[in-house]
Amino acid sequence: EAQLLESGGGLVQPGGSLRLSCATSGFRFSTYAMSWVRQAPGKGLEWVSGIGPSPTNTYYADSVKGRFTISRDNSKNTLYVQMDSLRADDTAVYYCARGSGASPFDGWGQGTLVTVSS
């Protein structure tokens, strides 16, 4: 069974940076596209960024393009997202999900909360 575990969330000031990690196990990580999906408090789901099985193919929602950078280390079975120039509207629970924006998300982590506030 696929297991995904996010870490790295917390409180950060507007304009600050944060790096989230997602450690995975139970499946062949290197063969799957992966994504980050976020959910603002009390709101719905928003796909943020995706990466193909190869680290060279990356995709971003317009809302984060130029500020977030997704990456992966297939030797460590780990997904990352570097979040820079954070804004208050980036406040959300960030989920790591197995799948890309071109496939369903068939595995999810428990989420990590990012709060952007002064």
Next chain:
Amino acid sequence: EIVLTQSPGTLSLSPGERATLSCRASQSVINSYVAWYQQKPGQAPRLLIYGASSRATGIPDRFSGSGSGADFTLTISRLEPEDFAVYYCQQYGRSPATFGPGTKVDIK
């Protein structure tokens, strides 16, 4: 981007009743690439249906999906106590993938 509208916003039903949830897209979804997810408070979403009508692994057969073009439906044939949750549809036929705002199924 494709905008998804879900109706109703809230569905109040009793255990054992049938639930019918609607998802309408602002344009036709390629290959009926629509998924449905269930989310309970404090938990991550769980994939129920993909490709409009295929059940994900381990999903009970009381959950079924249908539809094509721009109109899709999730049906829960007989609600069990554990089915009261929020349900989201998602399209992944055209980038960016987008989600609907959700339908809350609560106990009447």
